[in-house]
Amino acid sequence: MEITYYGHSCFLVNLNKIKILFDPFITPNPIIKDADLDAIEADFILITHGHEDHVADVEYIAKKTGAKLISNYEIVSWFASEKNIENSHPVNHGGKIELENGITAKYVNAVHSSVLPDGTYGGNPGGWVIESTEGSFYYSGDTALTYDMKLLGEFHDLDFAFLCIGDNFTMGIEDSAIAAEFVGVKDVIGMHYDSFGYIEINHEAAKKHYESKGLNLTLFNINEIITK
DSSP: OEEEEOSTTOEEEEETTEEEEEOOOOTTOTTOOSOOGGGOOOSEEEOSOOOHHHHTTHHHHHHHHOOEEEEEHHHHHHHHHHHOOOSEEEEOTTOEEEOSTTOEEEEEEOOSOOBOTTSOBOOOOEEEEEEOTTOOEEEOOSOOOOTTHHHHHHHOOOSEEEEEOOOSSSOOHHHHHHHHHHHTOSEEEEESOSSSGGGOOOHHHHHHHHHHTTOEEEOOOTTOEEEO
16 A cells, blocks of 8 residues: 655555545645646545645546545535536445445544535535555544544454644644544554644654554655555
8 A cells, every 4th residue: 555645634545556535735735835736646536524625626636637536415516516527426424335446435424614615515524434455544534533433443444544633623632642542543644734823733742642652653744655
């Protein structure tokens, strides 16, 4: 499994030879310079909720790559009617679908808000559980710590999790470490931090807190690629 980080909460996961892009917010991100959307390849684009810092580059990448857009009904409908993106699939909480090559995606609870860039209601926010023969993980989206996360650990064998850690709008470091324990993982990839002043974090302190809990926190550099 190969993972590429494009800043904020945007990751490209190459899993079983299928490229899954999460929450593309790249060109407007103030800490990214020289963003090259044309270099991004994707088979699927998975969206957690409608905020601009999760959907800003969906239209361009979806039309360029032909990737299938998957999100809740309201977001998929908005992109169809407002952006003419028809290659899509709507889901709602608890729904699981098969992508390709045995990969499944389940839309799970998140506690946050959701409105699309033009003010249209974006449905209820969510996260994703991705399962495959090459590995399984939880992508939290933007969320507070919730007891629902314990269910993910009970019913899914997860290898690692992408968790929001920037605080202010989402979980911070302390709550995200508890979330890792709830979902049953030791290995966490941090997201939704540093892009704006409200969510800047102390990287060293964050990693030390995770270490004190027996957990590992990975913080990518933008455009960094790792293999798991």
